[in-house]
Amino acid sequence: MSILIAILVLGGMCLFFGALLGYAAVKFKVEGDPLVEQLDALLPQTQCGQCGYPGCKPYAQAIANGEAINKCAPGGEDTIKKIANLMGVDVQPLDESHAQDNTPKVAFIIEEDCIGCTKCIQACPVDAIIGAAKQMHTIIADECTGCDLCVAPCPVDCIKMIPIAQTTHNWQWDLNRINVKTIDADDYSNKQSNNVKTNTTEEVNV
Amino acid sequence: MAFFIASSPHEHNRNKTSQLMRLVIYATIPGVFAQWYFFGWGNLIQISIAVCCALLTEFTVLSLREKPNGKAIKHQLFDGSAILTAVLLGIAVPALAPWWIIVIGAVFAILVVKQLYGGLGHNPFNPAMAAYVLLLVSFPVQMTNWQPPLSLMSTHLDFANTLSTILTGYTNEGYSVAQLRTHIDGYTMATPLDTLKTNLTLGLTIDESRKNMVFGENFALGWEWINLGFLAGGLFLLAKKAIHWSTPVSFLLSILIFTFIAYTINPGMNAPTMFHWLSGGTMLGAFFILTDPVSGATSVKGRLVFGALAGFIFVIIRHLGGYPDGVAFAVLLCNMAAPLIDLYTKPRTYGQINSNNTTKELT
């Protein structure tokens, strides 16, 4: 008898909870994957394709589906850390095969070599190149993400990737990098020849 | 010509961590002296064993951790923190505890509590107290075998005898620790705290218990003097500004308040404040353990809360706990609470105001 009661009670409860879960499954179903959006927001949006996916969003999608998190070369360690944080996995070092020199760069078109073929324009994922057929092209440096996708399509190899120079604005307080040099101040005309790097940053107190 | 590049500030007041540590070590001298005077050589031997073991362990771990160059290891080895830990542990263990007790304690303190957590500055617990608790929990027999004051002992305990007891368990004459602890009339001696605890469970009142001879009369037997010694050392540290006043003051005040409440409610079952202040490791804890900056709270407000909480736990353990003294446990529990205390006592940063205030004042 007690078993029968147990069966009835449990059965009834399960009917109820099953119904509840069934309702919840339909009602709270998540359309799309917010995870992908979050991941996409962490990626640097260079759309460079170095990860092996055509753009940042597809890679975000792939990570959500279990792809390795260490393939974004332009994002570097920082991005990997953030993704690891979001995904709740361990931080991994950047996958060497995807690792390129990821110092920030901008593309630059050597104007005398440009034949105006527009191929780079079509390759640029962020419309950062202006120009028209048979017209010389140029790059809007501010919009360039440095993905270097325009370099390969150029038939005349007139696009160079130039590292972004360090200025007093974007300097990161790296005291070790300061070149200590002494120049003869009295005679500035001699300056060029006298430009001796003593290369003695000493033991810098950092 | 070489130029020296450094980040500001270029000037520095040249206080160093190692100096701070050294100062604290010096400040233990009065207390240790009192210990030596009333209980003999035991603790001095324990301290020296502990220091050796601690330095050896520290050296081994630092070598394994491969810090950049040999100079750095030496630098870290003698920054005083390991020595201080060892000294405190040596003070805390029973004077006649066997040598392997202090060895295990010192190694555990440095290896597990300090270095496994990342070394100096990274340990969440006070290494000396964590090691003391480990020993207390693991070897209750040895750790509760307190030697009675020299004046109450039937055997004469000189340096050689003490050393022999610590190393072999027997004096040169062949007495065991248990025999050493036996009073002339055949009664095994315990510390006042222990005696009090036992007597309370037997239904005796505090006053009855205090007739026991381990309590001595008017500071005669040394426990009070040891505490006073550490108090003196603590005051020296305060004067030197090596420690902040907030923690010891709030700790002792908190003990005062809670023991006073307990004493007022039931004087028969609760010892008076003065007894708690001057027995066990109260003063050592107040000035040398709780003030350990690494495992304590940082802001003044935080330190006040920290000390008060420690005092509360201390009183609770002494009255209700299974162990006679509660300093070590109170310290560890408060160490655990320290990050939380820090979080809730975070100071208001300059300019973080609800703008109502300022505008009101101006208009």
Next chain:
Amino acid sequence: MGSILARIKQGRWWKFHGGIHPPEQKFLTMHKPIRNLPLPKVLVLPLKQHIGQKGDIQVNVGDNVLKGQPLTNSPHPMAVPIHAPTSGIITEIKNTLVAHPSGLSELCIFIKPDEKEEWVARHICQDYKQLSAQEILTKITNAGIAGMGGAGFPTNVKINTKVATKFLIINAAECEPYITADDLLMREHSSEIVDGIKILNKVLSAEQILIAIEDNKPEAIKALKKVTGSLDNFHVCVIPTIYPTGGEKQLITRLTGLEVPQGGLPSALGIVVQNVATCFAVADAVINDIPLIRRVVTVTGKALEKPQNVWALLGTPIKHLLTQCGYQKQSPEHLIMGGPMMGFSLPSIDISITKTSNCILAPSTKEIPKDNNEVDCIRCGQCADVCPSQLLPQELQWFAKAKDHDQLQKFNLFDCIECGACAYVCPSQIPLVHYYRIAKAEIRQQQQQDLKAEKAKARFEARKQRLAQEKIKREEKHRKAAEARKAAMNSNTAQAKDAKSAVAAALARAKAKKAQASDDNNDKKSQVSAAIARAKAKKQAKDGIATNKTTTAKTSDRLTKEKNADDQEVLDSITSSNTETTKPNTKKQNSNDNNNETATKEKVLTKAEKIALAVAKAKAKKAAENSSTHHTDSNLNSIDNDINNQNNTDDINAKKQRIAVAVAKAKAKKQQQSTESKNNQSKESS
């Protein structure tokens, strides 16, 4: 307000949290008068000597300039001009080391003085009280005055507030241990300073003027009290000496008990703070029409024989100052611009004085030793005790080391004023401020990058959308054209035939032209092919490096194949990639001039993976389709060429032929489209 004033009058000051007492070193220079220096051989003027932007250069190399002549100009309010400190010739305009902690170069103007000190035309103002606020503002702007206390905020911007000013605070606290420049200036030029203050107050019309001065400058206090004694809304506030009272926020709290809200400016409280030296410069500029071309610099430190305050022209190389003060070279040399607490090390002796350089500190090796004994933080909390911003430096350094930017911001890193008090007291000798600076720079950069990424994403999405729309439009157009042609074919009436064929012809012509434009540009042809050949040679070289496992013979073989755009090659490469498990190669199939964009330059990338089999299959399929597309494309092109030819010869009887051509073209197009769609399908399925 009233209560604040009452307290000020009683001399009871408020407290700010923390602060330190570094040992006083002012005695080195405080008893000697300000010295005038001989002209240096060269003056180096950075275009930007303040916070803000640099102006546009108004002069050229070789120009003769007069003393006080503006060298830059800009309508931007944050771009204050610079002036020639003396008359002379401009020898160079180029990048050189500037007074910045980074030791990086910025654009500078080099002036070789001619020793004549010829002034540009000046208009000395007889009575500044007659001037309107706007006139004063213009004069200050044109004189190029920026805050001379250290930060260098343009003065014209700072005093041009919209909020009614209650307090004008004159910062004469000068709390850094060595610096006495303001002290001496106050002693020697107190009346000019008060003039300057009055001028400023004409613009600000503040209710009360508080001159804040630390009690370690008794003579300056005396001098100021003497000058301001008769003025009723002037208060000389003698405040206790504690570092960093000179910090703007700390000074405000000290004097008024108010706190500048987080992220806000003092002007929100109705307070403006100006440095004494700035007041002097204002007086000079408004009354004497002397722009900011010189300043008092404390040249001090035990490495000098004669440490002293000097009048230095802006642009004077430090070397000049040091030699004048008897500099004894130390090893290693350590030069600090600014005080020992907040100044920065200089990497060279040739850096010049700017508007914000108030001190050159040349300490002896003993004076500021170079020990680097950073040990781990033991959380002693001394740093938190002295932090004037009431931050938790020990927590911040922890997060900074861990690069935990979120936590750093949560712990108000950006409220740190970098005064260095924490690092000064730290027993573990942690260079805390340095960690914060790095962290701040990183966070700022991160924020910029995030912004950039956001923008890039938006542009990427926009482009995607645009391309999708274009594609739809294109297809629509093709469909219509095809329909039209079909109709033309089907119709029997000559008229319709005529019209429709005309349309078709026009379309075809346009197409042909387009094709011509992109492909058969006769003018440029040789040039282009030359360029392409060059590029190919380059790429070939690259390929040779990249695929060092394959023999050169093979490479060249492949290249010849590529030139022919042989489909077989693609298949070859794929099959070879199947068998090659060692090293995957990146292969490029180069362009065939006659093909259109997408087909011309197809990068066939192969990857040797476990699933190579499947991938290769899919690729082979794709390649096959591509090649067929390519054929249809070339068909299309040949048709286009045909049309071209026909267009060239004016042929009336070619209608039929044209129609046939159009039909063929439509067919070809259809074929192409179908292959394209197939392509897409296969892509999707793969």
Next chain:
Amino acid sequence: MSLLNTEYKEIAWQGLWKNNPGLVQILGLCPLLAVTSTITNALGLGLATMLVLIGSNVTVSLVRQWVPKEIRIPIFVMIIAAFVTCVQLLMNAFTYGLYQSLGIFLPLIVTNCTIIGRAEAYASKNPVKKAFFDGLMMGLGFALLLLVLGGIREILGQGTLFDGAQLLLGDWASSLKIEVFHFDNKFLLAILPPGAFFTLGFLIAGKNYIDAKVATRKPKVEEKTIERMRVNFDAQ
């Protein structure tokens, strides 16, 4: 066939080392830490866990086709609970001696995350045979860890091995007891739960150390060049 073999090898490797439920997934900590004061206790809990793990894996794998995704967790929990209860009842009835010594571990197992974890992660997606093998290997991995942990703690704590084995295995097992070394004082910390945390910590550290060593010894995998994708607008 060899493919199948390697698959089973992989399962075994996962269970015993690479994905060991105790050492790597750090699951089932509560029984793991509470019960491993001696090797005998460890053996008891290990056997019980293995048994239940195999049983629940097989059962879950059997019913996996009929379980809708939304309610799989409640169902797994019910299956495991029912399974454990049945085992407990049966043991109680028929092997009372064993129940006396193992019985206290059985209720602990119901809440052991390893079991629901394997049901969810493996058994619900794989055929019975594999699920059985996975249960066996995971259980074995868990049991082995428990044995090591129990062994170390027992040696450190009281200097013996297999103390009290007769309680689990019958009277003959009392001869199993090995006195490794004798000390007058037990090292209580090793026997108490903190000792279990310390020991487990060192074991995990040891495993990571070995893994790191192996990884450095392995020759570097040949460099791959990546397939750089072009952002393809036409495909969308």
Next chain:
Amino acid sequence: MNISIQKNSRVLALFAIVCTAIVGIVHETTKNRIAIQKQQHLLNILHSIIAPERLNNNIYQDCLTITNAELGTVTPQKVYLAKYNDKPVAAAITTIAPDGYNGNIELIVALNMNDTISGVRVLEHQETPGLGDNIDERKSPWILSFNDKKIPAEKDSQWHVAKDGGIFDQFTGATITPRAVVKAVKKTARYFKQHKQELFNQKANCRGNS
């Protein structure tokens, strides 16, 4: 939505019913055996503290439930009466020592009619392994030291652990556990001494099942 709800609730209920049914069936089939096993186990314990040849009644059935604060606990305890030819021989009383180091210690104390202790066993405890758990007979013979001790008088200084000046050893390092056991046994023994007659006059009222 309705389909999902119906399906899920049906499946879940089905599983619940099946699982519960299986458990129920197993329970039903093993119920009796388990009871027998338990009884056997208890009997074993009883026999170990009261020699089986001393009694010839069904001790397991001759059982009382009593609640008396003098036992040191207010939870109902059991008394098993041992008789030889209906003559009282001894009684086994379960009790709880509430002040163990780690909570309650459940004991069974057998007492002879001649006011001596026949035997004591620990039924359940959570004392520190390796330290307090020596009260368990399987770990240490300490518990046997109660055997044949005389029931103590009201103020008997002997009935303490050695540390408190009594005759019972404490374990090194653990005083609390043996102290608690000694105290509980003492209380039970006193209770027995005072109430033994009325215990044996009562009718068995717990029918053996626990």
